[in-house]
Amino acid sequence: MRATTIAFLAIVAAGCSDRSEPRLLPHTRLLYRHGIEEGSRLRPRILPCADGRDRTIAPSKASQLVTFWTNGDCATCERHLTGLDAALRKAPPASPHVIVAYAPSATQLAVRQTLAAHTSALVCFDSQGAYWDDHNLQHTPVTALVDNGRILYLNDRPITSTIEQDQLLLTVWKYRGGDR
Amino acid sequence: MNPPTFAFPYSAAILTGICFAAACSSADDARRGTNFEKGDGGAAEAYRVVATSDSLVLRRVGRIVLGIAPQQTPAQAGRVVVAGDRVLVADKARRRLLAFDRSGALLAELPFGKGPLAGAKNPVAFAVARDTAFVLDLSAAGIIALNIPSQTATNLSMRRRSSAIDLARLKNGALAVAEVGLDPEVVDGKATIIRLLAQDATHELRVCRPHSIYAASIRRGGIISMFREFGVTADEEHVFCRQPVTPVVQFFEANGAPAGAISFAPPFYQPPPGDISATTNVREIGRFTSTWTEHARFFPHGKGFLSVYRRHDLDRGVPIHSLFACDAVSVPVRCRVGSLTGEPFQLTGDTLFVLDPVGQPGVPRSITILVVQ
Numbered sequence: 001m002r003a004t005t006i007a008f009l010a011i012v013a014a015g016c017s018d019r020s021e022p023r024l025l026p027h028t029r030l031l032y033r034h035g036i037e038e039g040s041r042l043r044p045r046i047l048p049c050a051d052g053r054d055r056t057i058a059p060s061k062a063s064q065l066v067t068f069w070t071n072g073d074c075a076t077c078e079r080h081l082t083g084l085d086a087a088l089r090k091a092p093p094a095s096p097h098v099i100v101a102y103a104p105s106a107t108q109l110a111v112r113q114t115l116a117a118h119t120s121a122l123v124c125f126d127s128q129g130a131y132w133d134d135h136n137l138q139h140t141p142v143t144a145l146v147d148n149g150r151i152l153y154l155n156d157r158p159i160t161s162t163i164e165q166d167q168l169l170l171t172v173w174k175y176r177g178g179d180r
Numbered sequence: 181m182n183p184p185t186f187a188f189p190y191s192a193a194i195l196t197g198i199c200f201a202a203a204c205s206s207a208d209d210a211r212r213g214t215n216f217e218k219g220d221g222g223a224a225e226a227y228r229v230v231a232t233s234d235s236l237v238l239r240r241v242g243r244i245v246l247g248i249a250p251q252q253t254p255a256q257a258g259r260v261v262v263a264g265d266r267v268l269v270a271d272k273a274r275r276r277l278l279a280f281d282r283s284g285a286l287l288a289e290l291p292f293g294k295g296p297l298a299g300a301k302n303p304v305a306f307a308v309a310r311d312t313a314f315v316l317d318l319s320a321a322g323i324i325a326l327n328i329p330s331q332t333a334t335n336l337s338m339r340r341r342s343s344a345i346d347l348a349r350l351k352n353g354a355l356a357v358a359e360v361g362l363d364p365e366v367v368d369g370k371a372t373i374i375r376l377l378a379q380d381a382t383h384e385l386r387v388c389r390p391h392s393i394y395a396a397s398i399r400r401g402g403i404i405s406m407f408r409e410f411g412v413t414a415d416e417e418h419v420f421c422r423q424p425v426t427p428v429v430q431f432f433e434a435n436g437a438p439a440g441a442i443s444f445a446p447p448f449y450q451p452p453p454g455d456i457s458a459t460t461n462v463r464e465i466g467r468f469t470s471t472w473t474e475h476a477r478f479f480p481h482g483k484g485f486l487s488v489y490r491r492h493d494l495d496r497g498v499p500i501h502s503l504f505a506c507d508a509v510s511v512p513v514r515c516r517v518g519s520l521t522g523e524p525f526q527l528t529g530d531t532l533f534v535l536d537p538v539g540q541p542g543v544p545r546s547i548t549i550l551v552v553q
Contacts, residue, residue: 035461070462071256078273102462104497110256110538117255117273127497129463138460 026171028155032139034068040151042066042144043134047100049124050112055098057124057131063095063147065172067121068131068140070102071111080141081118083159089120090165093172095145097121102129102140145172225391227427227445236505236518238532242549245284252286253544254278260525260547262533263308266328267547270303277303277315279328284544288331296333299324307349314355316347323347323355323377336377348412348419350376350434356419358388358412374412374421376436388421388430393452402455403468415480422478425452427487429478442485446504446517449473449489470494473502479527484508486532486552488524498537499523505552522548 027038036042042058049055057066067084081099088097103111103125115123131137145153153172159165244267247253255273266287267280277297279288292300302318314336315324323336336355346358355377374388388410390398397404404425411422418439420431427445432438452472459465469492476499477488484507490499503518522534532550539546 078275104466104495106493106496106498106537109541112541113538114256114273129466132461132463136459136461136464140460140462 026153026174028153028157028167028171030142030154031156032142034140034142034154034156035136035138036142036144036151036154038151038154040135041149042131042146042151044149045126045130047124047126049098049122050108051122055122055124057098057100058146058149060148063145065093065095065097065143065145067097067099067143068102068137069099069115070140071107071114077141078118079158079160080143080156081115081121083157083165084143084155084168085119085121087159087165087168091169091173093169095172099123100126100131102126102132102137104129225393225426225428227443227449229445229447229449230506230513230515231447232515232517233447234514234516236503236516237553238518238520238550239553240548241531241551244280244282244547244549246278246280246545246547247284247286248544250542250544252278252289257535257545259303259305260533260535261306261308261313262526262528262547263313264310266308268306268308268313269545270306277313277326279313284546288328290326290331296326296331297324299333299335304345305347307347307355309349309353314347314349316344316357318344323357345408346411348414350414350419351416352434354434356412356414358410358421374410374419374432376419376432376434388423388432391423391426391428393425393455394423397455400455401458403458403465404452404455406458406465407474409474409476411478413478413480418480420478420480420485422475424474424476425472427475429485429487440509442509444504444506444509444513444515446473446487446489446502446515448502448504448517450491466492466494466497476501477524481505481527481530481552482507484513486527527552 044056044058044060046054046056058064067081069081099115099119099121101111101115101123104127108125111125112123139156142154142156144151155168157164159168246267246269254269254271256271258270258272260267260269265282267282269278269280271278275292277290277292278286281287290297292303297315299322300315300317303315304318305316307314311328313326313328315326317324324333325336326333344357344359348356350356356374357377358374393404407424409424413420418431418433420429422429427443427449429442431440431442450472456468473489473491475487476490479486484505486503486505489502489504493500501520501523503520503524504515506513506515520534522536524532524534526533530552532552534548534550536546536548
């Protein structure tokens with residue numbers, strides 16, 4: 001089933017790609033304003049992650065799916081994480097998915113514990129809240145598809161329905177088809 | 181609980197003229213709190229800082245480890261209540277209500293939004309009487325009365341106006357509900373009100389007037405108006421209304437009649453330095469909450485009270501909890517101070533229950549039991 005989904009998405013994505021410079025992807029109507037928007041640039045930062053290794057967030061010359069999250073997010077916001085996780089399990093995209101959590105030192109265990117209930121994604125810790133300071137990030141969680149530091153696509157919806165999950169996958173895979 | 185000697189409601193002038201026999205041994209021993217802003221709603225907000233360095237003695241008498249397997253322990257503990265031989269925990273991350281016995285064994289796991297808790301999407305408070313847990317939901321139209329042994333529920337209707345915040349059960353069986361609601365008589369139609377809800381009826385008895393800092397912040401869309409963790413607690417005779425931005429606690433008779441206000445502040449109390457625009461940027465919120473002490477819990481204790489104050493440690497990202505205990509609610513008064521690493525959530529008699537900080541991954545959450553001496 002998963003192989004079929006991936007094959008289907010690859011065919012659709014290939015048919016839609018134009019092999020041109022990365023462009024903004026079909027817009028998803030956002031529920032909130034977040035301080036970042038499609039077209040915004042994220043500064044690359046190396047952050048420590050829950051697996052003990054460091055990762056570069058928003059790397060240059062690469063794409064990445066980044067979810068910004070805090071432990072104080074509202075109870076209903078979990079549906080964004082669980083829905084995203086369910087979608088990406090169906091057809092893992094080429095762009096790796098990381099969660100960037102605002103998590104000062106004493107909160108990182110609690111953050112890991114909470115996130116483990118919602119998602120299998122890798123969690124990296126922005127202990128100083130640098131991205132929050134850069135962009136006045138609000139209403140997290142919000143997920144961004146970032147290429148070469150530029151946000152191509154944003155999604156803050158619950159992503160619980162199959163339709164929403166497939167739309168997200170199609171968008172991410174479509175981008176992969178047009179990747180350099 | 182002794183009634184206060186000064187007038188109610190909202191008579192700041194009387195409060196500011198008082199010099200406490202026990203607490204004001206010199207001119208520096210007591211300072212008068214100043215109003216952040218005046219003239220909107222007339223809420224009681226003058227307070228006296230009690231200068232004391234006496235330490236509150238806490239003796240550890242026990243610990244409850246919540247669950248054995250990782251799946252049994254709360255992933256993100258919300259409201260916790262210890263009642264008799266049971267411990268109830270709202271697990272916010274896994275969206276379920278967990279019931280443990282006092283040894284920490286899991287008795288029941290009830291998912292929010294399903295089965296007997298079908299009406300509970302975002303539970304914010306509990307009260308417990310024998311086998312019944314009353315569950316207050318932020319958005320639900322009523323209070324769910326959950327019989328724990330049978331895991332059956334009935335819905336108590338509630339004429340709710342807005343977001344329900346806290347719940348306490350009075351000795352006479354009535355339930356006191358704090359909600360941030362619309363009150364056309366106060367502050368441009370917005371006020372924090374406390375309602376007393378009898379179990380078989382929905383009559384509103386009394387409102388708790390909002391502090392003027394909070395009221396002014398609502399009008400200007402300020403960040404202070406986001407601090408809505410108002411609380412209700414009850415003892416044998418009274419129901420108490422705590423507001424996050426002030427040490428002043430208003431209290432009422434069980435029938436809802438105003439009974440007075442407690443106006444003692446601890447020496448470490450720091451009011452908000454000012455208001456900024458409301459934001460959901462948690463970094464910004466953390467920066468703001470590191471500049472003042474929030475009145476986080478209030479427990480009646482003997483003839484006095486024990487308050488928990490919270491200040492955010494911006495570097496570590498966790499709150500620092502400080503305690504302020506006084507032996508009376510009016511002069512003469514003797515107060516003591518203390519601090520804790522965990523989060524105190526309940527005082528029953530002299531027993532203080534504290535939710536311990538999150539430990540290593542896979543290690544169950546725990547509650548430390550202390551006796552206040």
